[in-house]
Amino acid sequence: MGCCQSCFFKLPISDDNKNNRREQEQRWENHHPQQQQQQHVRTKHSSQSTNGTETTGGHGGGGGVPSFTEFSFTDLRAATNNFSPEFIVSESGEKAPNVVYKGRLQNQNISNNRSWIAVKKFTKLAWPDPKQFAEEAWGVGKLRHKRVANLIGYCCDGDERLLVAEYMPNDTLSKHLFHWENQTIEWAMRLRVALYITEALDYCSSEGRPLYHDLNAYRVLFDENGDPRLSCFGLMKNSMDGKSYSTNLAYTPPEYLRNGRVTPESVIFSFGTVLLDLLSGKHIPPSHALDMIRGKNILLLMDSHLEGNFSTEEATVVFDLASRCLQYDPGERPNTKDLVTTLAPLQNKPDVLSYVMLGIPKHEEAPPTPQHPLSPMGDACSRMDLTAIHQILVMTHYKDDEGTNELSFQEWTQQMKDMLEARKRGDVAFRDKDFKTAVECYSQVAMLQLRVVKPG
Missing domain, CATH: 1.10.510.10 (Transferase(Phosphotransferase) domain 1)
Known part of the structure; x- marks a missing residue:
């Protein structure tokens, strides 16, 4: 169950999915106003146990467990590389009726850069009633203890039923x-x-x-410190029946x-x-x-x-x-x-x-990746705003900003070469719709522009 090092973009939720979810939530609120209020409270306080004694989820001196939340199917599909067989971590593999995958989310709410998750995907129609599945998931999701691989979310899109838990990287008992x-x-x-x-x-x-x-013995998992934890998946039935x-x-x-x-x-x-x-x-x-x-x-x-x-x-x-x-x-x-x-x-x-x-x-x-403010081009790429990207390219023509550091001719020449190479890589990535690489390259160009001064 070793972790691979690939990382995935968090894909946007389509307008259709958003509208469907809003309609489902509105119907739920109309019929269950009291339970909706309780769920709001549980979202706010789900990282705390009712006795208030266990809030770290066994992460030692690090941050706490993420609050329980609802994930979109699009998020989880991207995190598991479209539910790739290579991401299966359940002992029985694809033969199991309910398969467990590892996945990775780009989620700022997951503390200490712990973006790896475990995703249990139920068989179709295992839980035909979405309301009952959600209620069961919320019941387990409010639990927080350092001896449990805690449940941090669920998905109830269409007929898809999934649970999301903390990922334990050191295999099973x-x-x-x-x-x-x-x-x-x-x-x-x-x-x-x-x-x-x-x-x-x-x-x-x-x-x-x-x-x-x-x-x-399959339900006992070992966390990053080798401590044994009880899988939260066993706290829910495999099906509604x-x-x-x-x-x-x-x-x-x-x-x-x-x-x-x-x-x-x-x-x-x-x-x-x-x-x-x-x-x-x-x-x-x-x-x-x-x-x-x-x-x-x-x-x-x-x-x-x-x-x-x-x-x-x-x-x-x-x-x-x-x-x-x-x-x-x-x-x-x-x-x-x-x-x-x-x-x-x-x-x-x-x-x-x-x-x-x-x-x-x-x-x-791994140390957290330093967060630097994006350049206007980087921000436009991160939002996939093609109109803004085009306007920036037309208006700037990659003009160099004025700098304050005086460099030797050799240093200036090398930095200009670096900036040109980064610009070319960004253009290629942009044409290939590899927006992550484009953001990195254009940000590198912007940083070099701030440092470069033409030798006098």
Whole structure:
């Protein structure tokens, strides 16, 4: 899931799309004035949790998570290079019913230059009612926590249904646990993963979102610092019809097989299977694992790659917790607070950074690109105003501005050559409708004009 370095223009929304969206919004306001007011409030405050304690979204000392918003389909199509297969990051690729892409937006609202996003594209008619989809998305979008890969937006254009979340660049727990190449996840990191995910589940439960669909190793993602986060996509169903479990879940809770309903206790059962994954390094049927735990054969269940590098006492506590999560009777399973209380004391390397334990390089944030005011030509190109561009070209004839610096003849000659080359590149780019390159070249010409003085 490494990030490519390409960047895309944010394409303008057509007048037809704008008119359609205005009509949809007006109909919504006419029929739901109270909910419209609530949505306005949520837009303003969506970067804050209701308890006000988690606003950074796990970005350390950096800025906060972008406010929840609605994206146009045009924006997301451009960000994902027209939903290119090369941008797919979901484990099942194009075979999955709902595909997840990475994308990049030119969006000044995304702090610290974090313009990478994850886009989940639902199948056609998965959510036929746009109002219901929007309401579900808003419900998840108000959540903000450093243990969650937060939802930052959605798209509801026509019959298109998409969710937009923070992008996690360091793969999934499934990849690190089952398909590792250089090193397996060390024991202390596995304990950290278990704790962080329970903290995410406990937060969601406290905020009135106790249901999580398809909780498994694919839903645990690693951010730029190597910290594990719970994907927000599992907080929404895959479709409006209520079918909550997909083929990604190897072992479904027994009560779901009986009545087809997901409950908070079902989430605890699924977390128990994740604990088994962390302990064993492989998929083990819960019934088989329970038999071995009861027979005191827990060492046979442990990942052989951890041999000699884990605490038997700590492993016993985690196995006991897993067995409680996997109880057939939902009422006998622990709640999320019990999970946190049990796992928190087991953390034995609190000062070691996650990316070190994962054995991945530290993510270095690229410095933000300096913002310089555009020249009149650059501004006209950025607005794609062909009339203004033509007028500037006719009026100026690329006349040099007066400067204040005296240069030698050689320096003046070289700068004139540079300016001529930049001008030529800008003209070629403009003819090819490569407006980004044209802006850069014409801005370079303008900067050189300010510096050049003809030698006396």
